[in-house]
Amino acid sequence: MEHENHCEHCGFDLSRLEMTVLFARKGAEPRKLHCPICRSDRVKIRALERVFPRADSGRWVRWREGGVAGPANVIAVGRLKLRVESEIESLAKEQICFRAVPVFMSGGERQIPVLPVMPEYLDTLDPAQVRLAREKPHLFGRVIQERGKSRYQCVLPLRGLKQTEWPTYECDLLPANPFSPNAGDVDAVAFRGVTLRVWPNLKRPTHAWRYYVVGIQAATEEGMALFAQGRMLRTRMLVPPSDADGRPTSETKLEVVSLDQEVGREGESGPTGFVGATRKGRPAWVSVEFMQATQGGGAEAVGGGLFPLPPPSDSLPSDTWSFGVDFGTSNTVIAVKRRDGSLQCVAPERGRDRSSTTLNLLDGGPPTIHRGIDLWPGGEWSGPSHDLLPSELGCVRKWTDVASESAINALSFGKDFGVPLRGASSAVSSEHTVSEFKWLRAVEKDKSALARREIVQALQSRFLEGAMLMTAASLLSEEEAAPKTVNVNYSFPLAFDEGDLETLRLAADEAGTRLKQLTGADFVFPATPLVDEAQAAAGHASSDKMFRVYLDLGGGSLELLVDDNLARNNHQGHAGLHPHVFSSSIFFGGSVYLRSLVGAGEGDRRGACVMPGVGSYTRLASAVRQSASAKALLESPHVIAEARKSTAERRARVFIGYIVEYVARSLAGVCLEHGRTAQGALDLSRNRLFSLSGTGSQRRWILGINKGPQQKRVVEFCLVLLGNGWGFGDIVRDGMKTVEQMMAHRVYERLLELLRETDIAQDIGDGEFHLLDPRLAFDISYVLPTEGSHRKAAVALGLLGAHHSTEDAARFFKNRAPERHGVLGLDLWLNDQGRRIPWYRPFGPPAQDDPSQFEVFVPVVEAPPAPAPAPAMPFMAPAAPAMPFMAPAAPMMPGMPAAMPAMPTMPAPMPAAMPSPMGAFPGFAMPMEMVAFALVQQWPMLAAQAAQMGVSAVEFAQRQLWQQVVAQAAQMGQAPERLLATQQWQKLMQTMVMPGMTPEQLAWVQSQQMTFVTAQATQRGQTAEAFLAAQRWEQLTAMLTPPPDPTSGGFPPMPGMPPMPGTPPFGGPR
């Protein structure tokens, strides 16, 4: 006895102390006693474990059985008396337990509560035993037979009592049917068809994950016994308080969270269950209680019990995950990068061997009651691969009733709102679901009350939060290691305007903040989305065709990317060109077709093809997800009215037909791409169909590429169809095996038609072939989705593709086009100068090339013919509005040797049809500054060649430059000196002429300038042309200096070109 009431520091036995002490509480806890001898607070008094204040009320209690006896407000410890401030309540086990306990049939087995204790009295149990009950529930609670009656029996580990003192509690079983007697057959009184479930089902739960959803529901009609007449169901979860790291601080003093949201209520019917959510941590227990109204208007518990959840582990999250999110208008796909580098789209609940994301504490079997909107987060996703998450949000309230940012943010995922994986029953109004919130303009169509940017942002944020939670739950139901950091890559459609992009960015930011609170992991979204969707898809696979054409037809938009494979791989003269030839996006996705089937609009059935039961876009979209194919959808009498099938098919033909037209015109634009020089000459320097072919002296620009053993000339496009919108192509396949095949066939036919109808097609050639040459083949091929994958997976996978973390990312994505760019598609007439702009011309700023990567190609040039004597200078005509120098050649350029330096022997003459140097195309005059710049870029190689020839590098570079001048002049039918003089004159005029000048003003300016030039030339004893040419040559040769050390300051920007983004001015710090 003395060892139970002594000071652990000095050993003093406090029970021998004859005195009465006022023993007050500090809050809900008793004050610490101090040893009167040594003042230590390590005082152990056994009796104080048997008499304790309650956590919720603060009232002192003692056990009626096995507890300590004594006066009503005194705790006797031997001779020591501890007087408390109020009367000590005497508590009996019957007071803390339910009068009856329900039994449930779960998965064919009997399931009973582990503890029969009411949640309010859990603190009266021994904490260690409560923990043990969660870890080993089979040790607690059982059903016994007693005098022909089934009863519940459990040992109650009451707080403060020794194990040998723990009383046994017995009570009746609560029958599922309150009117059936308990005849001893347990199964006869058991509840059936009841599901009690928890989401998520983490394989190895940690304290970091704090968000849980708990629901109890009647899965079948038998399960409706939960709501038997005369009883009320109340379910609560008991959540332990936690410290900053999420570790629970108590096993018995728990916070009660009610499952207060009804589910399954539809029309006049009652609910089928309740659901609740907590963001405070993993619940320890779920209390299922049955209440009965009392005469006083209150309610008393008539039965119930506690079901445990296994406790979380104490490990800290340490893993890092990477997600690629393709947030689509209709569906979302999330890919994950595994530790081994493999990529996989997340498919929750796929296959029988896979762990479910839902933990069933009670399994009522497959649900047969489908009422209302089902927002439970667990379950299979859509699509054949079960990896499509519908981009929809369902809400227990009408969305128009929560049409504010604060109201939406106050909703709890899985409880008040969620992703309706299994859709909504037909009796639920479409006002409870919202879709297409990726686009403000789509929300305007569907639910105008929500069409405000901040509301769309909140919807996107909540959806991303839900999608991330469901994905993480799916992975954690199988993976053991919880993440500390989740890197989320996401993309956006180019059809997004700045506002759309900002909305998505802010939504992602908000979702990341909320996810940190709910899961403990840092969800790191990039400050802005990395790439647009088509570019993301382009990163997923390689290609050996000239061009890959990515066509992502989603629910909301159609993304087009023409990717130059030669440029991507630095092949055949395309090095340095940005791979993205055209990249555009239109708000024209699969929803356009679906909405046309619904009719003129929501509630306006003009032109409708669908049955009234699926008369809303959301319902039709849900039917599409559940349909095997679009063709099957059209054949379904429940969806499309019989008499309207042909119309529905006709609309599909127009829908797909216009997409074919759009693609064909875009590809024709690639073929017909050109510009004009200031002189009006055809400039093909941007036409990607030309490639450098051959080696050595045979190297030259050709139209298309040579392919195959026969080296046939071919232009190749390879179509890659992405997105689920292509499913509608099934309707118009017309016997083709796949939609891809159909598209390739139609685009091919239409592309050739378009080229044949375009005059300029014959002008685009390399001297041997032109676009309409029958020997030039157009190859339109296609790529099928990989086995087991689908058309929508590529974007999410591409976001995680290797190139996003390599130098490619910097090369191709940093300099991506700032906005959409493609072809006009229709002829335009501009009234400013009465210009007609043909349909095949491009629009929109292109992606930025990298001139430093341009291939330097110096074709062989014959020595120029001797210059002709100069005629009279035309400059002196006083009012000549036309450009000067139209007359033939000028005299030998002064300052240059009478004969140009001896040129190295060239292996072969330049073909007559060959273009000018430095990678230019036929008719394209490469600016001389660019030639000089390219020479400087190759200075080491150039210097080596110069050394071989025994000349200085500068002299050698000057010779090379002169070759280019001669070649370019020859192409233009001019003498090189005249070319240089013309260029110099143009440069002078650029600085003199202002826009908006009249022709008369222009002529006057030219006249004045010419007078000045002539005067200067006369002073030097030169002609004006020779003077200008010398000036130009000096400027060009001044550029031919060895480049600075790249490590100290980088290369200077190319003359005449704006500095490249990210490149500091010459000499500046890098």
Add this chain to the structure above:
Amino acid sequence: MSDFKGTPVIGTREHYQFGEDPIAQKVQVSILETPKMPSELPSPSKIDPGLEATKMAIEAQLARNAVAPLPLVPPASTRWLRFSPLELFMEHVLARRLWTIE
């Protein structure tokens, strides 16, 4: 044959960007419906009589952002325009009137 008309643009360095004349900020644009659509498809003018809705979409686009900033535009191109009339037709007209196809 050639779509190049008018004199080359000459001007200050800042403005001398185009082989073709740059577009004025305030320009009126008309649509010439070429090339012809395939016979099996209804033409834009059939779906949008007089192309009135398409013109409105273009005017709205012109009012918003018609012309790209000069530094973004390479020489000798028509890339100063920031929109495609075909794309605008598909987005703003066809998408809203597909239900009228019978």
